[in-house]
Amino acid sequence: MDLGLDARQEETRAIAAELAADLLAPAAARFDRDGGAPTDHLKALGARGLLGINVDPRWGGRGAGVVAYVAAVRELAAACAGTTVGMMVTNMVAEAIQRFGDDAQRDRYLRPITAGEWPAAAFSLSEPGSGSDAASLRTTATRDGDHYVLDGTKAWVTSGGFAGVYLVTARTDPEQRSRGISAFLVEPGTPGFEVARPEEKLGQHASPTCQLVFDGCRVPAASRLGPEGVGFKIAMSSLDGGRVGVSAQAIGIATAAAACAARHLADQMQHIEADNADRQRELADCAIEIDAGWLLCLRAAALKDAGKPLIREAAMSKLFCTDMAHRVCERALRILGPDGISGAHPVERHLRDVRVTRIYEGTNEVQRIVIAREVLRAMARQA
Numbered sequence: 001m002d003l004g005l006d007a008r009q010e011e012t013r014a015i016a017a018e019l020a021a022d023l024l025a026p027a028a029a030r031f032d033r034d035g036g037a038p039t040d041h042l043k044a045l046g047a048r049g050l051l052g053i054n055v056d057p058r059w060g061g062r063g064a065g066v067v068a069y070v071a072a073v074r075e076l077a078a079a080c081a082g083t084t085v086g087m088m089v090t091n092m093v094a095e096a097i098q099r100f101g102d103d104a105q106r107d108r109y110l111r112p113i114t115a116g117e118w119p120a121a122a123f124s125l126s127e128p129g130s131g132s133d134a135a136s137l138r139t140t141a142t143r144d145g146d147h148y149v150l151d152g153t154k155a156w157v158t159s160g161g162f163a164g165v166y167l168v169t170a171r172t173d174p175e176q177r178s179r180g181i182s183a184f185l186v187e188p189g190t191p192g193f194e195v196a197r198p199e200e201k202l203g204q205h206a207s208p209t210c211q212l213v214f215d216g217c218r219v220p221a222a223s224r225l226g227p228e229g230v231g232f233k234i235a236m237s238s239l240d241g242g243r244v245g246v247s248a249q250a251i252g253i254a255t256a257a258a259a260c261a262a263r264h265l266a267d268q269m270q271h272i273e274a275d276n277a278d279r280q281r282e283l284a285d286c287a288i289e290i291d292a293g294w295l296l297c298l299r300a301a302a303l304k305d306a307g308k309p310l311i312r313e314a315a316m317s318k319l320f321c322t323d324m325a326h327r328v329c330e331r332a333l334r335i336l337g338p339d340g341i342s343g344a345h346p347v348e349r350h351l352r353d354v355r356v357t358r359i360y361e362g363t364n365e366v367q368r369i370v371i372a373r374e375v376l377r378a379m380a381r382q383a
Contacts, residue, residue: 003298009068015048016072020079028080031206032349035198037162038083038206039119042090045076046116051090055098059106060114066241066301070248074294077252078259081353082206084252086120088245089158093121093167096238097185100226109165109185118164124154124212125169125235131155132366134169135178135232139214141170146221148172148184150192150214156360160210161195163188168212169231176229183231185223192217203352240311241304242361243318247297250325250357251290257325257350258286261332264339282331289328293321312374319367322357329354 005013023041031038045051053069055061062068069091076084094113097105112118130136139152150170157166166186173180186193196211226234265279296317303310329351333340340347358364 003295005067005071008064009071012050012053012062012064012068013071013075016050016075019045019048019050020075024076024079024083028083028206029346029349031080031082032203033205035205035208037119037159037208038080038086039162041080041083042086042119043116045087046090046114046119048116049114050076050087051116051120052094052110052114053091055091055094055110055114059098059110061094061098061110062114066244066304067298070244070297070301073245073248074252074255077249078256079252080206081249081253081350082204084249085204085207086159088242088249089123090121090163092238092242092245093123093165095241096123096167096183096234097225099237100183100230100234101185104222105185105225112164120159120163122157122159122163122166123238124157124160124166125239126155126157128153128155128211132363134235135181137169137171137181139168139170140174141172141182141184143172143221144218147218148221148224150184150186150217150219152214154212154214156199157210157212158207160212161198161208166212167225167234168214169235170214172228172231178232179229181231181235182228183225183234184219185225186217186219187223190217190219202355203349204356239361240314243314243367244297244300244304244310246357246361247293247300247314247317247321250321250354251293251297253350253354253357254286254290254293254321254325254328257329257332257347257354258283258290260345260347260350261286261335264336279335282335286328286331289324293317293324296320312371315362315367315370315374318361319364319371322354322364325354325357326351 049062052061053064057063097109113121127137141148141150168184168186171180172182192215194213198208198210300310300313300317332347
């Protein structure tokens with residue numbers, strides 16, 4: 001079995017590694033300290049083809065596939081997790097537009113996204129009163145002639161405030177649950193659409209996260225993505241792929257933290273006499289778990305590239321990789337000792353950045369429910 005990258009995948013990874021070293025890494029500490037939107041960096045990623053990695057070249061994408069995508073995410077996240085999540089969500093929205101949109105929507109939105117003309121695209125599913133139970137969302141979209149009128153509030157929207165387009169889910173049929181949800185492409189500046197100030201967060205300060213408020217927001221019916229009632233399907237299929245990306249992001253953060261710990265331990269072994277056996281064992285555990293997570297991530301990515309179901313595999317990958325990355329960051333902190341808790345040291349930032357990976361794209365508690373459900377369904381089919 002060949003687990004290496006092919007030429008196109010390696011080219012994509014190498015571009016990401018170059019941008020991570022030249023752009024993201026030098027600015028990561030500043031963004032962590034001062035916040036802000038990394039619009040120039042995201043546009044630079046787009047200009048090199050990293051905002052449409054799995055989008056057909058017909059629409060301006062790289063067409064390199066999902067394995068190439070996770071390889072790029074891993075490189076970028078090791079440098080700056082916050083900028084990387086903006087890149088990830090943009091890729092997710094671009095793929096949804098490619099899959100569910102019509103040619104007019106693809107032409108209008110995919111080209112500026114993939115070319116880096118816009119710094120980002122945004123995905124808005126969660127609401128203040130509906131997170132894990134996304135089907136209970138309350139934002140409404142009421143048909144009014146050749147328009148829909150959107151009313152409601154969305155929460156925890158990545159790249160809110162500077163995205164070029166927002167994929168918004170809203171209820172078009174109050175009598176239905178998940179089948180009463182539709183999806184819309186909403187442009188900034190639309191009357192009745194406002195972005196609230198960014199949230200104050202534990203980590204990933206290079207990723208502004210905002211609420212969206214819709215108050216009588218009129219959008220053309222042509223802005224609906226897919227038929228009425230398929231918005232929940234669009235969201236869930238996007239999240240399956242998104243979970244693979246979060247796996248790679250977590251692996252990138254863990255890789256960076258483990259590298260810091262390894263450099264510290266190597267330096268300590270050269271300059272002082274001490275028994276480092278316990279810390280060496282912890283470093284070994286980091287290396288083993290990072291490799292194991294990468295294999296789970298590659299399996300899920302390869303399934304998506306092949307067009308095969310990946311609900312269970314994506315959930316397994318997301319659950320293991322994000323839990324693993326948190327463990328690795330904590331081990332790195334122990335290996336570094338007092339140096340690790342210094343605000344000037346990246347391991348402290350990595351630990352704060354990695355925490356949210358166990359929450360977004362479906363909490364890890366929900367992933368366990370998904371995995372168990374899929375295991376039981378498989379057993380029922382075999383019975």
